[in-house]
Each structure stands twice: as C-alpha cells, then as structure tokens.
Amino acid sequence: MTRFFLVRHGQKTTPDPLLVGRTPGIHLSEHGRAQADAIAERLGAEEIARVVSSPLERARETAEPLARLKGLKVETMAEFHETDFGEWTGHTIDQLAGVSQWRRYNEFRSATPAPGGETMLQMQQRFVSGMLTLRGRYPSQGVAIFSHGDPLRAAIAYFAGAPVDFWHRFEIGVGSISVVDLGDDCVKIQKLNDVPLPNP
Template sequence: MSATPAPEPARTLLLLVRHGQTPTTGTVLPGRAPGLHLSGLGHVQAERLADRLGGLTLDAVHSSPLERARETAAPTAARWGLEVLEDVGLTECDFGAWTGAALSDLARLPEWHAVQHTPSAFRFPGGEGFAEMQARMVGTLERLCRSHPGGAVVCVSHADPIKAAVAHYLATPLDLFQRITISPGSVSAVSLAEGRAPAVLMVNSTLEPLGGLRQA
C-alpha cells in the first residue's frame, strides 16, 4: 500500500503596496525622515486601495512605520476591522546623507550612475546598501509568510524595497531592479509557501479590482 503524500504547505498571498502619493513624490528623496504625509491624491489612492481589495479575506495589514505608509494602510485596516501593525522591516531604504535631497541634484552626482546601473555594489553615504535593503525586505516578507500560513496579508512599504523584493522573486539580478516600476498606490502580489517556488502574480497594478487574486 503506497504512502499518502504529505500535503503541500499552504500558500500565503502577500500584497505589496507602495504608499500613496505625497507632496514630494518624484522630486525629493525623503527616506526615513519623519513628518511626510500623504497628499490629497495620496489619500484618494489609499481609499481606492481598500475598494480594490474588496472580495478578499485579509488576515493582517502590516505597514512601514513611516507616516505616509501608515496613512495608506489605515482605510484598508478599518474596512476589515484590523489594526495597522507597524513593521520596521518594511521601512524605506536608509538613504543616509542623501535623505531629503532633490532628485535633480542627485542625478548630477557621479555616484548616480552606480545607483541606476550597479546598485548591488552601492551603499548610500552613511546609510544602507541596496543589497542590505533587499535582504531585509525579503526576510521580512518570508517571516510574515510564516506568521500567516495560507492567509492574505497587506504589506505597505516603499518603492525601492518593493522593487527589490519583486526582483528577488522574479530571479532578476539586483543590478537590473531599476527596470521595475512601482507607482504610488500600486499593488504587487506574491504567493509564498515554505519549500515551494514563489509565484509573482502581478506587478505595479494601479487600476483593476483584486478580489480574484486568491483564486488565481
């Protein structure tokens, strides 16, 4: 009599949400500096996110501790009767001395070429390296997967950490991660289970309803 095969580990649906737009989106590298809140459009994007997730059963809403991320997470958490759980592993990259600088000024620096073309070897002066950021973000997502086996979890973070995580799960070299676009208020979805290959279900979705993701 043949043995009954062990059941496969349950997959966890991780919804990677970039925070909504802020007054400085696209012009300044805000980093981890406190006090940056969503713009009016950002609040609209946060409300729209809660609408788009309708039809899913959410187990938890986790967020970067920064204000713009928590404000993005709040409408979804309220809609599902959940608490916004702050997780430092989802926070923005530490841009060190570049924090608060205008992107137009940074683009003139010789180091900017490394940021765009060889980020795996780049470390922000006084801050974090891209490889460290990717390892932190991936480690955080896999910890959340273990904490919510078979569940659906919203993870509100920032553009670069999400891009790096998506690159990892797509087996894309970190030096090519700048080719991935993660827009304000967008959702990227990854399905994870220990011992099984990850599945990237969508990247940078900004419009369509997402209620069918678990079934997909």
C-alpha cells in the same frame, strides 16, 4: 501558501524630485488619500489576516482605510522601511546628478551604499526576511504590506529570480498593488503594478 499584497503608498505632499527617504512627517496628499481609499476598495473582497506597514506616515496612512475595512490594526515592521539614503536624504535628484557615487549607486545598487546609508542588497535582504517571517506565521492566509517603491522593486526582483541591479525593470507605481504567493517551495507573482487610481 501565503498571498502577499504588496502596496506602494499613495501620492505624497512633497515633489517627486526630492529624495525624502526616511524623513518623518511626510504625509499623503489629498489625491494620495483618495488612492488609499481606492486600494481598500480594490482589496476589500480579499481574505487578509494582517495589515503591515513601513513605519513612515505616508505608508501607514495608505494602509489605514484597508485596516479599518477589515477590522484590523495597522502594524509597523522595520523590515519594510524605506531605503536608508543616508546623507542623500533631503536632496533633489538634480543636486545629486553630478555626484559620482550617486551615479555608481544607480548603476550598481547591489554593492554601492548611500553615504551613511545602505545598499539595495541590504535593503532587499531585510525586506525579504520580513516577508518570510510573515509567511511562517500566516501559512495559508493573506497579508497586506504597505511600503515604498524601491523596497518593493527589490522584493519583486528577488522573487522573480532577477539580480537586484535590475530593480528599474519593474514598474511599481504610486498607489499600486502587486500580488505574490509564497509557499514552502513555490513562488508565483500573480499581479504586478495594478493601480486602482493613477496619479493625475
């Protein structure tokens, strides 16, 4: 059985109401770096064979302290990328509030794509596929995956047997750790939304 440590990146430098999506160059704040250190300390005693991250800086920076502690490199996998919000990237939530497709997207994410982007179901499929690939490579070891809020919610929903449209029922805080064990015919969600250092 593979134990997955699913980690949401630490606090970023941009304000939360801004939908940064896959915008490059978004880094951790000072508090976010402290969260990354706290995550490494929390997971320090765990047996972890591989540290994998979304390609985005804020996820990789969150992964680096744990990778250093374990003597590993942070490896990126596109499967764990942030949601592709397409044309909505860079807009604030207030700017999108009056957009009818944005409202549909939040009510029925499984089938409503962001313009020029992806549906949540597509994102869930790629994320879960990445996890299953890693399970095949590390069948009895631990793997840490550093990613983003919505992809992690989608993955948790999948393994909980919940429709992806129930994504919002799973709290995945900034700088949080969730733990999922995957075997050939067994899934156990061992921990959800453990935040070693909450946001101020």
